[in-house]
Amino acid sequence: MIRTGDEYRAGLRDGREVWIDGEKVADVTKHPALKPIIDVKARMYDMAHEEAHRATLSYVEDNQRHSVFYRPPTEQKDWSDKIAAVDAVMKDIGGVVTRVGDETIGEMWSLQDGRDVLAEIDPRFSDNIDHHIRAVIEKDVFHVSANTDPKGDRSRAPQDQDPDLMVHVTRETDAGIVIRGAKYETAAAYADQAYLKPTVGAWANDKLSDYAVGCIVKMGAPGVRHICRAGFAGRGDPADYPLANKFDEVEALVVFDDVLIPWEDVFFYRHTKAAQFVRSTLHRYSAFPYVLRLLYVADMMIGTAMWNAKQTGLDKLQSVREKLADLVCYREGINAHLTASIAMAERSPGGLLMPQQSMLYAGRVFGCSNLPNMMHIARELCGGQICVTPNAAAFNSPGTSGWLNKFYTLNEEWEAEDRRKLLAFGRDLLNSDYAGHRLTFVQFAQAPHFNHLAAVYNSFDFSGPLDFVRKAADLSDKVTGRPQ
Known part of the structure; x- marks a missing residue:
């Protein structure tokens, strides 16, 4: 129950x-x-x-x-x-x-x-x-x-x-x-x-x-x-x-x-x-929901960066759109690996349906190893205000609220409070102690990077590339080795 x-x-x-x-x-x-x-x-x-x-x-x-x-x-x-x-x-x-x-x-x-x-x-x-x-x-x-x-x-x-x-x-x-x-x-x-x-x-x-x-x-x-x-x-x-x-x-x-x-x-x-x-x-199943979480981390970075671009009017710049596209490619790369691993799912020795292993493990490497760079791109798109903006107390204090409302109000649509909320969210997602902790956690939560790569190596079927090159290079039919 x-x-x-x-x-x-x-x-x-x-x-x-x-x-x-x-x-x-x-x-x-x-x-x-x-x-x-x-x-x-x-x-x-x-x-x-x-x-x-x-x-x-x-x-x-x-x-x-x-x-x-x-x-x-x-x-x-x-x-x-x-x-x-x-x-x-x-x-x-x-x-x-x-x-x-x-x-x-x-x-x-x-x-x-x-x-x-x-x-x-x-x-x-x-x-x-x-x-x-x-x-x-x-x-x-x-x-x-x-x-x-x-x-x-x-x-x-x-x-x-x-x-x-x-x-x-x-x-x-x-x-x-x-x-x-x-x-x-x-x-x-x-x-x-x-x-x-x-x-x-x-x-x-x-x-x-x-x-x-x-x-x-x-x-x-x-x-x-x-x-x-x-x-x-x-x-x-x-x-x-x-x-x-x-x-x-x-x-x-x-x-x-x-x-x-x-x-x-x-x-x-x-x-x-x-x-x-x-x-x-160990991770033939558990890697899937773990990597799926990174899809939502990517969505938070895309959403934060895009809202910042919309608030500041920078979403019309080609250079901003290109960086947003980098984040989208990261997100869709994770999505593609997960989708393919289920579309190509394999029957396990115990009769369960497990995600296609090399596709899943490659997706884990893609999601984890590229996350630091994607976080930095999101920081760039959010600009320096996520690390210099005063806390909420200053926006509510009679002695400072007037000035902060003046300088953080962007236009008729975006007032200071929405601007402050977005910048606080971006700081906690990308810049805070918590953000740094989560980044380190992702790098080691399912074993370190070398172990991730070992899982890819051990799950990938090398026979296809080996056979393709054996025939293309006209190697002897006696050459049939797999990696040891």
């Missing part, structure tokens, strides 16, 4: 240990740094119950209503339904959120695709995968993903330094395994559970390793401690920082201090072959 926003909030009051700015949080749903983004997620739950959005955000199976976001894709319509659901949410909340569950459930589908491989390694855990995918659907939990460890000195093996710098199994019990370590994780403090998986590391060369573990961790479980970074919400007037005060997705260093993982929540452990398999297939 789909949950309501209040049911989601109630689930977060489970005694979880959350710290932010050196203070232990009594109730995450009320803390000023966490409440805004929790309210956004709660709004998503409530939308699914409303007549205007129910058909877009949910589906019925066995007389039960479930979230479209968590429905395993078996046909192209499932993907178009997910796109429509994301569109409805983004337009309703008026911004972009990344970690809300639909981009992490795909990692579980990838795990299910490999259940036979994992069963060959250790048959005890393969049924757990199916159980948890069903549980996410039926309980409508907020499911996130834990990936990056602190790691420590990268030139040394985990065993040669503090072993807790990477998550590892310390012992087995009749009830399950016990883990120690830490992971950096977005949205953990206000999620229900996380899929904890191994990071990329040199230990993967070992046949067996206590660091090769994959499991579900309940975010309120004993021994789980969330140490959050400082939030952007509440730092300034929402009138000056409209995005940071509503859409900051707070990350945390999640510490696992001898956390018991019940056997039914374990997918694999100690087997590096399983870890390597998981790392190679």
Whole structure:
């Protein structure tokens, strides 16, 4: 059954240990740094119950209503339904959120695709995968993903330094395994559970390793401690920082201090072959909703730059139109990769319909690697006023409002307040601390750029270009190699 926003909030009051700015949080749903983004997620739950959005955000199976976001894709319509659901949410909340569950459930589908491989390694855990995918659907939990460890000195093996710098199994019990370590994780403090998986590391060369573990961790479980970074919400007037005060997705260093993982929540452990398999297939589904978010980031940049050009009358200049066209090409490039990946979708080993892999991964590289340059183009189009305009308080102060209204009123159509609002939005989108944080987040949220390129290399079918050149260059028929 789909949950309501209040049911989601109630689930977060489970005694979880959350710290932010050196203070232990009594109730995450009320803390000023966490409440805004929790309210956004709660709004998503409530939308699914409303007549205007129910058909877009949910589906019925066995007389039960479930979230479209968590429905395993078996046909192209499932993907178009997910796109429509994301569109409805983004337009309703008026911004972009990344970690809300639909981009992490795909990692579980990838795990299910490999259940036979994992069963060959250790048959005890393969049924757990199916159980948890069903549980996410039926309980409508907020499911996130834990990936990056602190790691420590990268030139040394985990065993040669503090072993807790990477998550590892310390012992087995009749009830399950016990883990120690830490992971950096977005949205953990206000999620229900996380899929904890191994990071990329040199230990993967070992046949067996206590660091090769994959499991579900309940975010309120004993021994789980969330140490959050400082939030952007509440730092300034929402009138000056409209995005940071509503859409900051707070990350945390999640510490696992001898956390018991019940056997039914374990997918694999100690087997590096399983870890390597998981790392190679992890994003075959989740990259799609992740890249889809960049489409809306591009729309915000285009809209901000175009409104600025219209306000100032510069939309008639060819040089301005050319830069706007650059932003449009970026946006449509993302759209083209996503559209093509679904049009050319492939059947996965587990029977699901996954986006065409090399097209999807190439789209991720295109969207992420070009974002910094596109943000700079948008800054140019907005001009220097986004970094020098006074805050809203100055526009409302009797001592300064008259002057600011005089100099920020453009014409009969564009008065000072609309001009101030647009410039504040542009600053928060492109120039603020929050904007810089989001840019860095995009570059690493689904692994670093070299890993993105490796995914493209490993998913692309080189046989076509190789065969084309073999024939064009009249190479020997014995030349049939694929990249190693």
